[in-house]
Ligand code: SF4
């Protein structure tokens with residue numbers, strides 16, 4: 360695995376519940392599509408570790424998209440706009456409901 | 460490796476202290492208004508993991524929320540007799556190659572585990588990360604019969620369906636599937652109908668929901684009046700889900716909220732759902748702990764029977780006599796007891812010597828409890 364292992368201490372990881380990839384059967388992890396390799400597959404980069412994934416369940420996926428990969432298959436796209444919206448909501452909440 | 464850094468927003472912290480604290484505060488304001496503590500079931504083992512590893516459980520308790528673990532792990536709920544059937548086959552027949560996920564190999568049964576069993580000459584058990592890896596083993600080893608022993612919820616089922624479809628299309632004769640495929644909504648319905656656990660709301664599994672979407676849970680508020688929220692797996696995600704459930708309770712308006720919108724679409728993943736529909740059919744499956752539940756499992760449709768390991772090898776998937784190991788996993792999976800309530804927990808059952816599947820799976824409630832709480836530090 361890469362030195363930049365997901366979830367290492369002091370690192371801020373956006374969407375990751377971090378376990379070792381190969382250990383977890385049911386883990387679904389986000390990564391970025393870096394290339395399409397034909398036959399419905401593509402390379403997905405998990406912050407340093409690149410793995411070939413099957414993209415057939417997400418026909419519309421493009422290079423540069425973030426996807427959630429599970430058991431070798433990309434199962435969902437990660438919508439950055441929605442991610443930002445949730446983060447904004449957190450900021451608002453911090454104002455309305457400050458932890459004292 | 461030259462790579463562009465992910466954009467700043469994508470690296471914003473979903474575990475930031477101020478966010479976590481303000482979410483907890485907002486939750487405690489809700490429970491304060493409601494005027495009683497809430498019991499919320501996290502259906503998915505990965506949520507159990509998040510709650511423990513981030514130390515949220517005690518903080519939530521202070522905020523008036525007790526979290527109960529649900530059936531959330533396909534390894535835990537697959538009955539022993541699946542493993543036993545495969546063990547019988549691989550020990551008695553030559554040239555069988557079983558591919559399965561790592562957690563599955565360590566489940567202890569009356570016939571040992573897939574990890575400890577001694578296969579017949581030429582037979583073996585391999586850990587695979589993806590069902591397609593098992594299929595590739597079949598291509599590379601034409602002299603062997605390759606069986607993929609696949610356990611999974613909706614998250615995993617499309618990958619398995621895709622792989623079987625590929626095997627059928629490639630006319631691969633030495634590949635078959637032992638399907639231990641379970642559906643979450645019917646299990647929730649069974650838990651609600653049994654009425655054994657008082658649950659004020661559900662945190663729905665994020666990645667199961669990626670596939671099935673929001674509407675699959677609609678019966679929960681509509682038939683049972685129970686609130687729920689789909690949540691992601693970062694600490695702030697889970698808290699957001701809990702806050703949503705608490706709000707629904709205060710307002711008396713139960714619904715299926717989606718608090719994981721960056722990943723979960725309301726309608727799920729249509730391509731994956733179509734594939735499941737094409738390849739598989741529901742049947743009355745037998746869950747560890749929960750027992751038989753109508754239309755709660757999926758098996759291959761009759762036209763793919765040649766790819767069904769049960770049929771191909773005449774596997775006997777019969778409930779054997781219940782084991783007298785004293786494991787109370789079944790009750791843990793229903794949320795009836797906590798792992799620490801099991802007399803074996805941390806005594807004769809630990810991750811080195813698991814007595815039941817809940818201590819085996821990385822998403823098993825007992826293993827998580829052991830790793831992150833008192834159990835691990837007892838000695
Ligand atoms: S990640 Fe999937 S398989 Fe694992 S516990 Fe959650 S729902 Fe179950």
Ligand code: SF4
Nearest residue numbers: 786787788801808815
């Ligand atoms: S602690 Fe061990 S024996 Fe007890 S319920 Fe959990 S897995 Fe079973």
